[in-house]
Amino acid sequence: MKHTISVLVENQFGVLARISGLFSGRGFNIDSLSVGETEDPTVSRITLVVKGDDMIIEQVIKQLNRLVDVIKVSDLTKDDFIDSELALIKIPCDGKTRSEIMQIVDIYRGRIVDVALRSLTVELSGSEENVRGIMDLLQEFGKLEVVRSGKIAISRDRKNTRGNNHK
Amino acid sequence: MTMMTGAQIFVESLLRENVEYLFGIPGGVVIPVFDALFDSPLKVILTRHEQGATHAADGYARATGKVGVCLVTSGPGACNTVTGLATANMDSIPIVVFTGQVPTPMIGNDAFQESDIVGITRPITKHNFLVRNARDLARIIKEAFYIASTGRPGPVLVDLPKDVAVTETEYVPVSEVTIRGYKPVLDGHVKQIKKAAELINASKKAVIYAGGGVILAGAAKELVQLAHKTRLPVTTSLLGLGGFPADDKLFLGMPGMHGTRFANYALSECDLIVAVGTRFDDRVTGNIKEFAVHAKIIHIDVDPTAISKNVRVDVPIVGDAANILAKLIPLVTRTDNGNWLKQIEDWKAQYPLTYKDSDKEIKPQYVVEQIYEATKGEAIITTEVGQNQMWAAHYYKFKSPRSFLSSGGLGTMGYGLPAAIGAQLGRPDKVVFDIAGDGSIQMNIQELATAVHNRLPINVAILNNHFLGMVRQWQELFHNRRYSSTCLLNNPDFVKIAEAYGAKGMRIRKKKDVRPAIEEAIKTPLPVILDFEVAREENVYPMVPVGAGIHQMIGGLA
Numbered sequence: 001m002k003h004t005i006s007v008l009v010e011n012q013f014g015v016l017a018r019i020s021g022l023f024s025g026r027g028f029n030i031d032s033l034s035v036g037e038t039e040d041p042t043v044s045r046i047t048l049v050v051k052g053d054d055m056i057i058e059q060v061i062k063q064l065n066r067l068v069d070v071i072k073v074s075d076l077t078k079d080d081f082i083d084s085e086l087a088l089i090k091i092p093c094d095g096k097t098r099s100e101i102m103q104i105v106d107i108y109r110g111r112i113v114d115v116a117l118r119s120l121t122v123e124l125s126g127s128e129e130n131v132r133g134i135m136d137l138l139q140e141f142g143k144l145e146v147v148r149s150g151k152i153a154i155s156r157d158r159k160n161t162r163g164n165n166h167k
Numbered sequence: 168m169t170m171m172t173g174a175q176i177f178v179e180s181l182l183r184e185n186v187e188y189l190f191g192i193p194g195g196v197v198i199p200v201f202d203a204l205f206d207s208p209l210k211v212i213l214t215r216h217e218q219g220a221t222h223a224a225d226g227y228a229r230a231t232g233k234v235g236v237c238l239v240t241s242g243p244g245a246c247n248t249v250t251g252l253a254t255a256n257m258d259s260i261p262i263v264v265f266t267g268q269v270p271t272p273m274i275g276n277d278a279f280q281e282s283d284i285v286g287i288t289r290p291i292t293k294h295n296f297l298v299r300n301a302r303d304l305a306r307i308i309k310e311a312f313y314i315a316s317t318g319r320p321g322p323v324l325v326d327l328p329k330d331v332a333v334t335e336t337e338y339v340p341v342s343e344v345t346i347r348g349y350k351p352v353l354d355g356h357v358k359q360i361k362k363a364a365e366l367i368n369a370s371k372k373a374v375i376y377a378g379g380g381v382i383l384a385g386a387a388k389e390l391v392q393l394a395h396k397t398r399l400p401v402t403t404s405l406l407g408l409g410g411f412p413a414d415d416k417l418f419l420g421m422p423g424m425h426g427t428r429f430a431n432y433a434l435s436e437c438d439l440i441v442a443v444g445t446r447f448d449d450r451v452t453g454n455i456k457e458f459a460v461h462a463k464i465i466h467i468d469v470d471p472t473a474i475s476k477n478v479r480v481d482v483p484i485v486g487d488a489a490n491i492l493a494k495l496i497p498l499v500t501r502t503d504n505g506n507w508l509k510q511i512e513d514w515k516a517q518y519p520l521t522y523k524d525s526d527k528e529i530k531p532q533y534v535v536e537q538i539y540e541a542t543k544g545e546a547i548i549t550t551e552v553g554q555n556q557m558w559a560a561h562y563y564k565f566k567s568p569r570s571f572l573s574s575g576g577l578g579t580m581g582y583g584l585p586a587a588i589g590a591q592l593g594r595p596d597k598v599v600f601d602i603a604g605d606g607s608i609q610m611n612i613q614e615l616a617t618a619v620h621n622r623l624p625i626n627v628a629i630l631n632n633h634f635l636g637m638v639r640q641w642q643e644l645f646h647n648r649r650y651s652s653t654c655l656l657n658n659p660d661f662v663k664i665a666e667a668y669g670a671k672g673m674r675i676r677k678k679k680d681v682r683p684a685i686e687e688a689i690k691t692p693l694p695v696i697l698d699f700e701v702a703r704e705e706n707v708y709p710m711v712p713v714g715a716g717i718h719q720m721i722g723g724l725a
Contacts, residue, residue: 010348014297018289025290055475062472068294068314071348 194240221251226586242280257576293321318351355486364498379406380444457716551607581610
């Protein structure tokens with residue numbers, strides 16, 4: 001099962017290497033990872049998506065918690081959460097296909113950010129399924145070039161994933 | 168306002184941590200630090216290899232319970248500490264290793280003697296630091312000692328660039344540590360402790376299985392109290408040896424691959440395991456599917472990651488072992504396990520730990536027994552790794568914590584001699600023996616120079632069978648006696664080596680000379696190498712073949 005894990009860490013060099021090293025050292029793959037500063041500039045939030053059974057995920061969370069630079073770990077999968085990712089997709093097109101592509105992009109609430117003679121570039125944010133869905137459709141028009149940000153996620157309502165009550 | 172250089176802050180901070188000894192070797196970028204040490208009361212023990220320095224610091228830490236400290240240079244010096252760090256990491260030993268680093272503006276430029284040691288050691292340290300500013304140094308050193316010695320202890324590395332050591336800055340002593348991501352849980356959950364007590368009280372065939380965590384937490388006294396009050400038999404892992412007195416009636420010896428038959432049968436048949444400060448290493452459990460199939464498991468450990476990592480646990484209790492046992496003891500009662508103890512006595516009588524002695528040749532087990540008797544079981548024993556280590560574990564009856572120092576998790580050959588140096592410095596009141604093999608002693612034999620220079624009366628007992636013995640044993644049993652690369656026929660003359668270093672060397676070929684040689688070594692105020700020519704193809708038994716359950720042992724029957 002896929003788990004979305006939110007990790008609050010000290011915003012300093014080497015932290016990402018420690019986190020990714022935990023996974024690579026065990027031969028686990030990280031499906032997606034995104035990092036950015038939070039409302040507190042000394043703290044960064046990492047959103048990780050990993051696959052694994054309960055025992056593996058339990059170990060992943062415990063091992064993350066064990067790192068000195070990790071302030072708090074939350075497995076968002078257990079509760080309600082909102083997630084989103086950003087994708088930039090470049091699609092080959094010509095005069096005949098352009099409008100058809102634009103219609104699809106519109107349905108998916110994407111935004112055309114660049115139009116060239118032989119291609120269109122779309123910016124799309126949303127769930128992983130949303131991004132996957134538009135990619136499946138657009139593949140009809142030729143080979144796509146895709147850049148994805150990796151998932152970011154936040155828990156719904158009042159559930160606290162901030163670090164003020166320690167882990 | 169006190170202005171100091173980084174090197175002076177380093178010295179001042181170490182004095183505040185009550186550091187006695189620093190093990191290490193100087194080099195280009197740490198000259199300013201060694202210069203500051205020159206006038207300080209800190210004693211530098213110059214080893215001959217940085218691996219020796221880390222193992223010596225580790226041996227010092229295991230023997231004393233304090234933090235062991237190393238100081239080495241950048242690049243090759245730093246890289247040479249890797250094995251020592253990994254050893255300490257696997258066995259949860261508190262050491263702080265300071266490595267020199269090229270000046271900060273040159274980091275990442277492939278400067279002379281540069282290595283990314285923080286990157287290299289990330290997976291084998293509890294934590295590590297690169298000091299980028301002299302202002303941070305006092306705080307980082309304070310944090311390093313705190314992290315190394317609290318919670319589940321472990322090695323911490325501090326990388327110290329040369330410019331940080333020479334920069335003058337305001338010195339502000341740091342006395343408190345607050346790290347928001349590091350708050351070890353020590354107390355143990357009250358409800359879980361109650362649940363554990365209920366399970367213990369209801370059990371008929373329970374076993375206590377204790378590990379190195381008992382020694383690290385200083386919980387040996389509580390462990391004895393718990394066992395005596397409940398009448399539960401106790402088995403300890405290799406690193407737990409000394410955590411429960413080996414001469415106690417309830418002691419079962421070590422379990423696992425080279426465990427006693429009665430410990431392995433007890434774990435296989437029991438209805439409850441009370442695991443304390445241990446991590447269910449594969450060398451203990453054997454085939455995990457067949458491990459303790461009838462048992463519920465209570466697991467007390469300060470490190471949550473150790474719990475349910477290898478075996479499923481019914482009652483997890485996270486916290487300090489001494490603390491939790493002290494809370495558990497008032498809740499337990501004498502268990503109704505008379506039949507179980509009778510069964511264990513029968514196993515002990517039927518399958519004692521034994522070997523076939525001989526008058527024609529020296530059996531390695533006999534040598535260990537004689538060391539035990541000559542030192543009345545009160546020595547500190549370090550070991551190398553392999554057959555020598557297992558024979559030491561079997562035939563020396565460890566009575567007290569911190570008397571058996573051995574590389575368990577990593578299995579580091581070359582550990583014993585430098586560890587003996589650290590142990591002897593930390594415990595000058597103790598007789599120290601390194602029980603070694605002829606293969607592993609050659610991995611750090613240069614540290615004899617360190618022992619001689621510091622006039623440390625350590626004793627090295629080489630059980631010399633001219634083989635890499637444990638691998639040979641596996642080749643004999645599982646590879647049709649094809650002794651591929653395990654024969655050491657061109658060993659040096661260890662007596663002459665000892666003499667060349669200024670130590671004393673003795674070669675012992677006859678059984679009758681074993682005890683007198685040991686007695687003489689103990690009396691000698693210098694390092695001594697005892698080269699025992701032992702039976703060449705003696706095996707360590709009992710043995711659980713790889714992949715088998717621990718009840719499926721071979722050999723070692725009387």
